[in-house]
Structure formats: C-alpha cells, structure tokens
Amino acid sequence: MRRVAIAGAGLAGLTAAQELRRLGHDGEISMIGAERHRPYRRPPLSKEYLLDDTTDVALAGTDELSATWLLGHPATGLDLAGRRVRRGALPPVPFDALVIATGVRARTLPGAGELRGVVTLRGLDDALALRAALAGRPRVVVAGAGFLGSEVAATLRALDLPVTLVEPDSVPLRRPLGEQVGAIVAGLHRAHGVDLRLGRRVAGVTGAGRVERVHLDDGTALPADLLVVALGAEPETEWLRGCGLRLDHGVVVDHLGLAAPRVAAAGDVARRPSALLGGELVRVEHHGNALEQGAQAARALLGVAAPFDPVPSFWCHLYGHRLQSVGFTGAGYDLRLVTREPDGRFFAEYHRDGRLVGAVTAGFVRRLTACRRLLDEESRQPPMPPSGPSSMTGPPGTTSQGATGPVATR
Amino acid sequence: MRVRVDLTLCQTHAQCVFAAPEVFALDDDDELVYDATPGDASWPAVEQAARACPVQAIFLDGD
Ligand SMILES: Cc1cc2nc3c(=O)[nH]c(=O)nc-3n(C[C@H](O)[C@H](O)[C@H](O)COP(=O)(O)OP(=O)(O)OC[C@H]3O[C@@H](n4cnc5c(N)ncnc54)[C@H](O)[C@@H]3O)c2cc1C
Ligand code: SF4
Numbered sequence: 244m245r246r247v248a249i250a251g252a253g254l255a256g257l258t259a260a261q262e263l264r265r266l267g268h269d270g271e272i273s274m275i276g277a278e279r280h281r282p283y284r285r286p287p288l289s290k291e292y293l294l295d296d297t298t299d300v301a302l303a304g305t306d307e308l309s310a311t312w313l314l315g316h317p318a319t320g321l322d323l324a325g326r327r328v329r330r331g332a333l334p335p336v337p338f339d340a341l342v343i344a345t346g347v348r349a350r351t352l353p354g355a356g357e358l359r360g361v362v363t364l365r366g367l368d369d370a371l372a373l374r375a376a377l378a379g380r381p382r383v384v385v386a387g388a389g390f391l392g393s394e395v396a397a398t399l400r401a402l403d404l405p406v407t408l409v410e411p412d413s414v415p416l417r418r419p420l421g422e423q424v425g426a427i428v429a430g431l432h433r434a435h436g437v438d439l440r441l442g443r444r445v446a447g448v449t450g451a452g453r454v455e456r457v458h459l460d461d462g463t464a465l466p467a468d469l470l471v472v473a474l475g476a477e478p479e480t481e482w483l484r485g486c487g488l489r490l491d492h493g494v495v496v497d498h499l500g501l502a503a504p505r506v507a508a509a510g511d512v513a514r515r516p517s518a519l520l521g522g523e524l525v526r527v528e529h530h531g532n533a534l535e536q537g538a539q540a541a542r543a544l545l546g547v548a549a550p551f552d553p554v555p556s557f558w559c560h561l562y563g564h565r566l567q568s569v570g571f572t573g574a575g576y577d578l579r580l581v582t583r584e585p586d587g588r589f590f591a592e593y594h595r596d597g598r599l600v601g602a603v604t605a606g607f608v609r610r611l612t613a614c615r616r617l618l619d620e621e622s623r624q625p626p627m628p629p630s631g632p633s634s635m636t637g638p639p640g641t642t643s644q645g646a647t648g649p650v651a652t653r
Numbered sequence: 654m655r656v657r658v659d660l661t662l663c664q665t666h667a668q669c670v671f672a673a674p675e676v677f678a679l680d681d682d683d684e685l686v687y688d689a690t691p692g693d694a695s696w697p698a699v700e701q702a703a704r705a706c707p708v709q710a711i712f713l714d715g716d
Contacts, residue, residue: 538701
C-alpha cells in the first residue's frame with residue numbers, strides 16, 4: 244500500500260492520516276478537501292468563535308504529516324475498480340487505499356437561498372460570515388432548536404441580541420434527548436430571554452434582496468435581519484452515488500470501519516454497526532467519534548484493526564451550563580430523569596430493553612464518566628456476528644426505529 | 654514522555670478521561686487529576702486524549 248487518498252480534509256481525515264504515519268506508513272498521503280482551509284475544529288464555531296475573533300480553531304500537526312494537500316476543490320466521483328478519486332476537470336487522484344471522510348452538509352431552507360441574511364453554519368467561512376453579520380446587531384431568527392440551533396441562540400443571547408428560536412417539535416432537542424430533558428432546555432432558553440416558538444416551523448422568508456420578515460406556518464410574520472437555518476445535516480455522499488459502495492444515509496461500513504477492501508469511511512459520513520445496540524447501524528455526528536473512527540480507518544487500511552464499537556459522547560454549551568452525554572440517547576429510549584437540582588444541574592439515563600444505553604447530564608460529570616465505563620464494558624460483551632461489507636444489516640427486528648435508525652446528530 | 658494539562662483552560666469536559674482513563678480521572682470535587690508521566694503503553698491513548706480535548710488544554714512533551 245503506497246498511496247493513500249483521503250477524501251475530506253476534516254477532523255476524521257486528519258486523524259486517519261496522523262494514525263497512518265504513527266503506525267509507520269511512509270508512502271504518499273493525499274488530502275483532498277473541498278474547503279480552502281486545512282483541518283480545523285468546528286465545535287468553537289457556534290460558541291466562543293462567534294464572541295471572540297482571537298479564537299484559534301486550527302488543528303495541530305498538519306505540517307508534520309508530509310501530506311500532499313489538494314484543497315479548495317471537492318472530490319466529484321469515485322472509480323472503485325480503477326482506484327481513482329475524480330475531481331471534476333482536475334487530474335484524478337490514484338490510490339491504493341482510500342479513506343472517505345467527507346462529513347455532512349447543512350440542510351438549507353427550500354426557497355430561501357436567494358436572500359442575503361439567510362445563513363447556515365457548518366464551516367469556518369460560514370462562521371466568519373455569521374460573525375461579520377452580528378456586528379450590525381441584527382434581530383435574529385434561528386430555525387431549528389437542535390444542538391446547533393440551541394447553541395447559536397445561547398451564544399447570541401450572550402451578545403444580548405434579540406433571538407427568536409423556532410422549533411416544530413414540542414420541546415427543543417426532543418428527538419436526540421427526549422421530552423423531559425428537552426423541557427429543561429426550553430426552560431433555559433426562556434430564562435435567558437429567547438422568544439421560543441414551539442410547534443411552529445419557518446414557512447418562508449421575504450424581503451427586498453435581503454431578509455426582512457420570517458414567516459411561520461401559523462401566519463406570524465417576524466421582523467428579522469438575520470435567519471440562521473439550523474435544520475440538521477445530510478451526509479456528504481452525493482459524489483459517491485453509483486460508485487458501487489453501499490450508501491444508506493451515510494457510507495455503510497463494517498465493524499472494522501471498511502466499506503470495501505482497502506476503502507474505509509470515518510466521521511460524520513460513516514454509518515457503522517453498534518454492538519451496544521445489537522448490531523443496529525448508527526451514524527454519529529460528534530467530534531470524539533470522528534477522532535475514534537479516523538484512527539480506526541487507518542488501522543483497518545493497514546490490516547491491524549480489531550473490531551471496535553466506540554461509545555459516543557458529546558458536549559454542548561448553553562448559557563454557562565454544559566450538557567454532556569455518553570452512549571445513545573433519544574426519544575426512542577426509555578428516559579429516566581434520575582436527578583434534577585434547582586440550580587439547573589441534572590442527570591438522565593436512557594435504557595433500551597431494560598439495559599442502560601446512554602446518559603446525559605449538566606453538572607454531574609464524574610457520574611457520567613462512571614456511566615461511560617459501564618457502557619464501554621457492555622459494548623465489548625456481546626459477540627459480534629461475523630460480518631463483511633455485504634452482511635452488515637443488523638439482525639431482524641433491530642431496525643424498528645425507522646429507516647435511518649439512531650443518528651446522534653448535532 | 655510528559656503530560657501537562659493547563660488547568661486554567663481545562664473545563665472538565667472529561668473527554669480525556671474517556672480517551673485515556675488510566676491517565677486522566679476526575680476527583681471527588683469533579684476536578685481533573687492525571688498522571689504526568691504515563692508509561693509508553695498509554696501513549697497512543699494520551700495522544701488521542703490531547704486531540705479530543707475541546708479546549709486543547711493538554712500538552713505533550715515527547716521523549
Ligand atoms: C458549528 C458546529 C458546532 C459543533 N459543536 C460540537 C460540539 O460541541 N461537540 C461535538 O461533539 N461535536 C460538535 N460538532 C460536530 C463535529 O464538529 C463533527 O462531528 C466533526 O467535525 C466531524 O468530523 P468529520 O471529519 O467527520 O467531518 P468534517 O469536520 O465536516 O470534515 C469533512 C470535510 O470534508 C469536506 N468535504 C465535503 N465534501 C467533500 C468532497 N466531495 N470532496 C472533498 N472534501 C469534501 C468538507 O468541506 C469538510 O472539510 C459541531 C459541528 C458544527 C458544525
Ligand atoms: S478534555 Fe480537556 S477540558 Fe476536558 S477534562 Fe480533559 S483536559 Fe480538561
């Protein structure tokens with residue numbers, strides 16, 4: 244294996260490259276990135292980066308890699324048999340082994356793209372544009388109270404900007420964290436002066452060249468200068484369509500992280516079986532997961548990977564509280580709010596078939612680390628069914644959660 | 654090899670505890686404690702921990 248191509252120069256791609264070098268790969272590594280930037284950390288983009296323009300988001304160690312950086316142009320196709328990544332009119336990149344790490348793209352609001360002042364937040368350029376827009380002290384509407392929307396709302400309240408947060412569901416974060424935890428988050432938003440509109444969706448935007456009014460589905464028109472669309476993200480797999488890999492709400496990989504021989508996928512774009520959930524396919528959009536899967540991709544390409552089932556974990560900042568989770572959380576599990584303190588701290592557990600699968604907390608971090616240890620042990624217990632890229636569907640009955648199964652999204 | 658955590662930066666996200674539990678832990682007051690000179694076997698996990706830290710508070714000095 245001489246030439247490794249890495250499609251997607253983000254956290255998972257960089258980690259894969261670093262692990263390849265650490266394990267002694269001294270052949271070529273080509274980093275193919277759609278963005279003009281070298282890999283950077285996204286979590287600050289919805290937090291301190293919006294408040295403080297000295298925030299450094301660069302990821303260390305890119306110089307030491309001695310990689311070939313092919314930045315600013317996306318991969319546009321994969322020739323699996325010919326072992327080449329296409330890049331539009333640019334020369335293709337030949338490879339012996341490939342890591343797919345193209346992440347996700349932000350969902351947009353249909354029909355609103357034409358107006359200025361309608362933004363999404365995924366990349367550094369998005370964050371720069373958003374930060375510039377904030378200088379004019381806009382009236383802000385945030386569409387979607389998921390992790391990203393909730394966090395952006397909280398950060399903008401720290402700037403004392405007027406924020407209306409629109410969420411179609413009954414509470415913020417209901418799907419990823421469940422009703423009761425979502426209700427706690429709703430209380431936080433209201434206590435910090437957010438105008439929270441639950442059970443409503445953004446139906447349209449009007450204005451002369453730029454957004455002036457945001458229309459809700461009940462006919463309400465909200466005067467606004469800025470609309471932040473935070474409606475979730477879609478795996479970036481368009482460029483892989485028809486290439487022969489199994490695509491199903493992400494690039495499906497086996498328990499080693501491989502999508503095909505010598506082709507690995509890692510990070511937000513990858514969908515893998517989870518032993519903790521009885522083999523069900525999961526896709527996790529968290530920083531820590533990109534690190535773990537990135538390193539695993541390198542091991543898999545070098546043929547030294549052991550089956551792995553990392554326990555997901557995320558964090559999210561809301562008004563000085565820090566929400567942290569381990570494992571699988573969500574409205575689909577049996578939620579037990581174990582502790583709730585008047586000062587806002589709480590601890591909640593998620594169970595499936597009587598078995599602990601996840602937990603979320605604000606404040607009880609040590610307890611969370613104990614939970615994490617437990618889940619680590621559990622995820623190692625059930626023997627994995629022998630599986631290759633062709634036999635990776637979970638056992639019958641485990642896909643009852645809907646077409647996509649668990650997606651730990653941000 | 655040495656590990657140093659800038660405790661003025663650390664916000665006890667515990668991502669390092671998840672990545673390298675044999676080196677990092679939280680004490681009874683939820684403060685971070687760690688082994689500043691872990692053995693070689695822990696090194697890959699420690700490097701992973703340094704990358705996982707949300708505030709990049711973990712500094713490593715190679716041998
Ligand atoms: C604003 C924001 C805040 C977040 N906060 C948190 C947090 O607090 N905690 C947490 O755990 N997680 C957080 N996340 C999620 C976390 O950042 C992601 O899980 C992580 O970045 C995933 O890494 P990745 O390498 O899989 O994908 P990415 O980091 O998205 O990297 C993928 C790269 O591939 C590039 N690409 C896409 N298509 C192509 C193509 N066709 N060819 C070449 N390159 C392509 C993209 O431009 C991108 O640079 C946040 C994300 C965002 C956007
Ligand atoms: S991950 Fe970083 S911030 Fe979190 S406890 Fe460890 S050193 Fe502190």
